[in-house]
Amino acid sequence: MGDDDFFNNQIHMISFTEEKSSKDMIFQQAFFSSSSSSSSLQSNLKPCSPFPTGGYVLSFDKPVVEPLYPKKHHSPKSLAQSQYCVEPKAFPRTRPRVHILAERKRREELTKSIVALSATIPGLKKTDKVNVVREAVSYVKQLQERVKELENQKRKESMNSxxxxxxxxxxxxxxxxxxxxxxxxxxxxxxxxxxxxxxxxxxxxxxxxxxxxxxxxxxxxxxxxxxxxxxxxxxxxxxxxxxxxxxxxxxxxxxxxxxxxxxxxxxxxxxxxx
Amino acid sequence: MGDDDFFNNQIHMISFTEEKSSKDMIFQQAFFSSSSSSSSLQSNLKPCSPFPTGGYVLSFDKPVVEPLYPKKHHSPKSLAQSQYCVEPKAFPRTRPRVHILAERKRREELTKSIVALSATIPGLKKTDKVNVVREAVSYVKQLQERVKELENQKRKESMNSxxxxxxxxxxxxxxxxxxxxxxxxxxxxxxxxxxxxxxxxxxxxxxxxxxxxxxxxxxxxxxxxxxxxxxxxxxxxxxxxxxxxxxxxxxxxxxxxxxxxxxxxxxxxxxxxx
DNA sequence: AAGAGCACGTGATGGA
DNA sequence: TCCATCACGTGCTCTT
Structure with missing residues (x-):
């Protein structure tokens, strides 16, 4: 019954210049059946694209370590496979971060809404995302039909008045x-x-x-x-x-x-x- | 109406070298308001992780060009920015591809289900994904309440018998x-x-x-x-x-x-x- | 070992 | 310009 607790059991590190984001993901992570713990920083390398020079390179967001993406997920293992490349020239790499954050937020909010949806539909067994939405569709149709049915009956009843x-x-x-x-x-x-x-x-x-x-x-x-x-x-x-x-x-x-x-x-x- | 077709019109290549695949995505792409055309090959570089040696590298799936992901999206522009790295050593890169395909399928199916959901809920203006799900939640609650209400009334009516x-x-x-x-x-x-x-x-x-x-x-x-x-x-x-x-x-x-x-x-x- | 599922970071794109 | 939304490919985990 109580399935709303596993929030905030893990504190993802702070990273420089804040990025608080403790308690994140987790949620659906736990809800949709998966592991629970996490925080395995797992290297923040990423492909750096926009280079007219050709040659695809990688870089940190900053020339410094920067534990920016603390929430990767699933703790165990890894951590040994931190690999990265260094960008040849430091660039105004301040923009992507807000993008990442925004996207993170978006995703988060989608899953959250889906969880909320799954809460409203009864007798749900497979809590997998697509299944939730699908079941929601059929459930809505079912409800609509029932309402129409009942309203027709009611119409007959109150017809006389x-x-x-x-x-x-x-x-x-x-x-x-x-x-x-x-x-x-x-x-x-x-x-x-x-x-x-x-x-x-x-x-x-x-x-x-x-x-x-x-x-x-x-x-x-x-x-x-x-x-x-x-x-x-x-x-x-x-x-x-x-x-x-x-x-x-x-x-x-x-x-x-x-x-x-x-x-x-x-x-x-x-x-x-x- | 007919929204079950655009599966299997693309024969994902049998193995490496090939990958025909035209017209995909489209659908929700068009539905959720966005561009429509596609197929801007856009370079298939990707970070190649599992290297105990450290050093993060990129590679094609094969040392050859391979137009594997034709469905990127949004045609115009790009195509000039095909950048890539070459993997130092060719590896048994045959596994990720099925993963990519599966993931693609999953994503596709999620959006499709959400579209279906959006079809069932009336008076929807913002067809944005999260909004669809959210509206669905409130709509479901609304319907549930109405049903309960009507059923209570009905109970009273038929009490005598x-x-x-x-x-x-x-x-x-x-x-x-x-x-x-x-x-x-x-x-x-x-x-x-x-x-x-x-x-x-x-x-x-x-x-x-x-x-x-x-x-x-x-x-x-x-x-x-x-x-x-x-x-x-x-x-x-x-x-x-x-x-x-x-x-x-x-x-x-x-x-x-x-x-x-x-x-x-x-x-x-x-x-x-x- | 294969599959399903999820979150992640990323580039593209259209709208304020 | 910035912001929101999207699909994408990827690494990870858990189940079969």
Whole structure:
């Protein structure tokens, strides 16, 4: 669990004119599974390029030793293989150092961000860099899909109240709102609950001729015997219908199917009315 | 869209002498805004390390020219600065090359994955690598939170059917289920819908003495005048109560508050019954 | 001994 | 000019 500790256990030397940089790298080094200790100065030689004279040479950043890159990495071994060349002429070698530092910083920050990313994605086993990013991609897609899914469901749930607001001026300027109201955006909510052999059906819909009659016959066709009903007017143009019914032996639908077919049939009969 | 192709279009030479390889990199190079063309051979010199003799030297992979790394990048300029050193002694320089290739592949794949990641996260402006990863982190967190939020809401919605299943054997082994049933897990669902000055209240609860009476007086206290009610028995021990009421002038609650207070009061009166 | 993985220093390049 | 970003080749380590 505690995996944030191995910072600062190694102090890379100071080098002349500071360059503090203790506690560096390490981090992902340890995180991404690797050794831990380090600080094997390992020679700071590097190829010195920009010479029109041809001839590729090496040099320190300064004509002096300069332990500039203290953080190489992985301690053991080496140190014996410090090899270098000396530059024939000392040059204003003050620039590359800032470059090196900047680049170091950049790299550091990339790995750090990747570590942060790996922290957000659950069930990650291979903490290797590319794998982290890849898993992140698929995880993001997965999350996006889940969100979309849930939001669609929610839309259905809260549809009635939204449509309610739309229908509020219904009786006033009925014809005036055309164009903004989708034909399929009927006000219709169906909810079904099952308990043993009984079914509780709640329907919230627009007021219409023969509304209850049609629904009851529809239920009869689906092998449901009505035992109680209640029809309550809500506002000027909507109804709340509640029905309790008994499943016959022939009945064998799932709840979802029942809801769907009820919605379909009721909507169809609504269309036919218009 | 199609982003899986530019592998294997280059046949990395079979062995030394050769190295065709044209068009590579490109991709992210173009994606992350940069130049596009490539192939500026740019000298293949490299520091040759493992020499116990000290002295840091450079060499080709072979004593011959060898255009090994054609993909350096950014075409223009350079090419004039081909500089190199010759290794004093030719060595079995056949190993590093595979390493170079592998590393190249690794790098390529990392950037590719990051590009893929950047594709999944919307509204991204700075397509810089670290920024992509960082934005990905915050985006993932954002998505996670949204999912959690939506799922909690969903839980509330579907609570009733879950509790229904728990209560199914209620009338049979009433006392026998103690210990597994939390005291607060009463069967109670309250749903409120508002239309102008009217309120539609649906309550699903356990059958109990004076249930309707208490609820109606409660609503009266909240400045709601009942216009219609319906009480339907569902199963042997539950009720579906539906109420339509008018808001009085004194009424000024939000829907959520109304639901909460209704739930609280009803649950409290239920407790007192026991 | 081979492979995978990482950080390093470096040159090139495009933008303030 | 300087600064940021990139791909590159390299040395190192750890695992198989």
């Amino acid at each position: 939204i449509i309610l607001n739309k229908h509020r001026p219904l009786s006033i300027n009925d014809q005036a709102t055309h164009g903004f109201v989708d034909v399929n955006e009927e006000l219709l909510e169906v909810k079904v609950t099952v308990l043993d052999k009984e079914v509780l059906i709640g329907i919230y819909c627009e007021k219409q001729r023969q509304r209850l009659l049609k629904i009851l016959s529809l239920l009869d066709n689906l092998h449901l015997s009505i035992t109680h009903t209640s029809v309550l007017p809500f506002g000027t143009s909507t109804l709340k219908i509640t029905i309790i019914a008994q499943m016959n032996n022939e009945y064998n639908m799932t709840i979802d199917d029942l809801v769907k077919t009820l919605r379909q049939r009721i909507l169809k009969s609504q269309d036919m009315q218009k | 879950i509790i229904l299943n728990k209560h199914r054997p209620l009338s049979i082994n009433d006392q026998a289920t103690h210990g597994f049933v939390d005291v607060n897990e009463e069967l109670l669902e309250v749903k409120v819908t508002v239309l102008d000055k009217e309120v539609l209240i649906g309550i699903y609860c356990e059958k109990q003495r004076q249930r309707l009476l208490k609820i109606l007086s409660l609503l009266d206290n909240l400045h709601l005048s009942i216009t219609h009610t319906s009480v339907l028995p569902f199963g042997t021990s539950t009720l579906k109560i539906t109420i339509i009421a008018q808001m009085n002038n004194e009424y000024n609650m939000t829907i959520d508050d109304l639901v909460k207070t209704l739930r609280q009061r009803i649950l409290k009166s239920q407790d007192m019954q026991k």
